[in-house]
Amino acid sequence: MIVKGKCVLKRVVTIGIFALINLSSAEALTVKQSVIEVMNTNPVVQERLRNYRATREDLNVAESEYLPSVDFRASLGYTKAGMLKSGNASWNHTVADENYGNYESSLVLTQNLFDGFGTTYKVSYQQARILAAAYNYIEKANDIAYKMTNAYLNVLREYELLQTARENVQINEEIFKKVKDLYDSGLTTDSEVKKIESALSLARSNLTVQKNNTRDKEYNFRRILGRMPQVAEMVKPDLNISMPSSAEGAAEYAINHNPSLLVSRYNIKGAQSLWKQHQKEFYPKVDLEVTQNFNDVEKINRFDQPDDRFKARVVLSYNLYRGGADEATVQKDISKINQEVETKRDLKRQVVEALDLSWNAYTMIELQLKDLRDYKKFAEKTLELYKEEYDLGRRSLLDLLTAQNDVINSRAQIIKAEYDYLLAKYRILDAMGLLPLAIVGDTKEFDARVNLYVNGDANQVLDTVPVSYDVDNDKIADDEDLCDNSLLENNIMPYGCVKMTRDSDGDGIINSKDKCPNTPKNAKVSPDGCAVDVDMDGVKDYKDKCPNTPLGYTVNDVGCATSLNLGVNFAYYSDVIDKNSYANIERFAEFAKKNKQYKIHIVGHTSSRGDAELNKRLSKKRAEAVKKALINLGIAADRITTEGRGEEDPIADNNTPEGRYINRRVEIELTLDD
Secondary structure (H helix, E strand, O other), rough: OOOOOOOOEOOOOOOOOOOOOOOOOOOOOHHHHHHHHHHOOHHHHHHHHHHHHHHHHHHHHHHHHHHHHEEEEEEEEEEEEEEOOOOHHOOOOOOOOOEEEEEEEEEEEEEEOOOHHHHHHHHHHHHHHHHHHHHHHHHHHHHHHHHHHHHHHHHHHHHHHHHHHHHHHHHHHHHHHHHHHHHOOOOOOHHHHHHHHHHHHHHHHHHHHHHHHHHHHHHHHHHOOOOOOHHHEOOOOOOOOOOOHHHHHHHHHHHOOHHHHHHHHHHHHHHHHHHHHHHHOOOOOEEEEEEEEEEEOOOOOOOOOOOEEEEEEEEOOOOOOOOOHHHHHHHHHHHHHHHHHHHHHHHHHHHHHHHHHHHHHHHHHHHHHHHHHHHHHHHHHHHHHHHHHHHOOOHHHHHHHHHHHHHHHHHHHHHHHHHHHHHHHOOOOHOOOOOHEEEEEEOHHHHHHOOOOOOEEEEEOOOOOOOOOOOOOOOOOHHOOOOOOOOOOEOOOOOOOOOOOOOOOOOOOOOHHHHHHHHHHOOOEOOOOEEEEOOOOOOOOOOOOOOOOOOOOEEEOOOOEEEEEEEEEOOOOOOOOOOHHHHHHHHHHHHHOOOOEEEEEEEEEEOOOOOHHHHHHHHHHHHHHHHHHHHHHHHHHHHEEEEEEEOOOOOOOOOOOOHHHHHHHEEEEEEOOO
């Protein structure tokens, strides 16, 4: 309804347009913050807001026809007349010259009394246009919100894939170094070297391709938000909301709440009102006219006379024939109504299709992820076994590289699938018209920008001139600004963008200070950008599955202990544990208590002096002595096995007393309990 010239619009659905927040470069840019910001700065959204405000003024124009029109006209001039001769004897006459000044004025009030209901339906038409413009704004806002979310996630996805590609290069470089060392020592063939060189070249090529893909997504991000992303400030979202129980339920909601369909609904209402408005031409028009005329002259003459006249009258005008134009206009309007109905039907199909495709991706990727995680687990286990078998000569380099490729591929596939799964959920919400609400939360206050609210008067915001041509206030005119939504910082370049302090690996250390530019994004790093190794076992924390391994333990590729020289040495031909060595056994017992996942295999050794068979039995006794000590310290017996290797595997020179003492030892081998 219309109240005092203001349009009060009924709220149909809560779909928010968002208030601008101030972000500093030190803050993390979340999906929520980026969506809020893009709603306030993206030109597409702002253009639709201005279109809404312009359309709202059309209603004021239409409503003005309910009110009278008042026109005033005045003229002041000079007149010269006279000496008119006919040139015909039978009509011969003469008029004397007249020269005089004259003044004329009139005041006319016109009030329409009836125009075939044209004004009524014209107002209805403009009201429908306003609602269509309001939901068109919501439609574009939702569209930009989704594009922002999509661009945000794509940047994060490509950076994760970039880290995987870098890791692949790193691994291939490490393998190449080991193979090259073997080749230089004469322990492998040239073909093995060429094979790893080939794999390394391919890994580097894939890295270059991934760098290109990543840069493309950064440019897409800038297209939406108006500035380049700073990946170190971005956070992968966690969309923990209840999704619809079925695709059909989501579709039913979508066809009643999707902004595009709401726009089409009011386009139909507008076409219907326009059809009724144009039927006014079949009715007479009735106006009330009130006129006051006042004419005066400088002197009495035979042409113009003083006149002071008031008239009030009702004027009826009625077109009887216009060549069929009115019938054609009405018929055209009927076709327009049908056109808008068909447009809405097609839009409904598009919405249902988009939702079906998104729902299908949502359900299928969820199943796919289960298999991909199994694929990754088995690929990593296979690689671990292949490495051991390769060291024992049971696997070829080709086997090792194939297993390595499976691991890298599994990680890349999981990264892609996880982001696709997240995007599928966002697409479902977008089709339902709920994406901004799901990301931002309560958006009621922002819907008032286009007067979609529950209570209160219409929000009448007027645009002004002059228009700002530097929207981000960075002192670079928009026409010259490549990043026209830069944050207020001191390092704005002449082309309008912030000077990139690129952090290629996303570890928070810019490239110019990063000594390890390929560190995975989530790895904890030191100030120089290199991953930390807190337990100093040689395996960086981001790879370390056993992060608190004590010093002195030999560990595998994932940082878990595999063996330990216990530091327990024996006197010649003795299996008695020296008191000074007992402290080492106690320390190991504490480790074993805290790490019950390990099975303990104790291996006893001797020097080369004496009989080999006796030494074998002696070494077994030494292992049993340590086992007994561990049991006494609280270690379960079923976790411990023993072995005596005699004088095999010396670690020092048996030709010296010192070397022989070192060889009379006990070592611990650890295996994870499956």
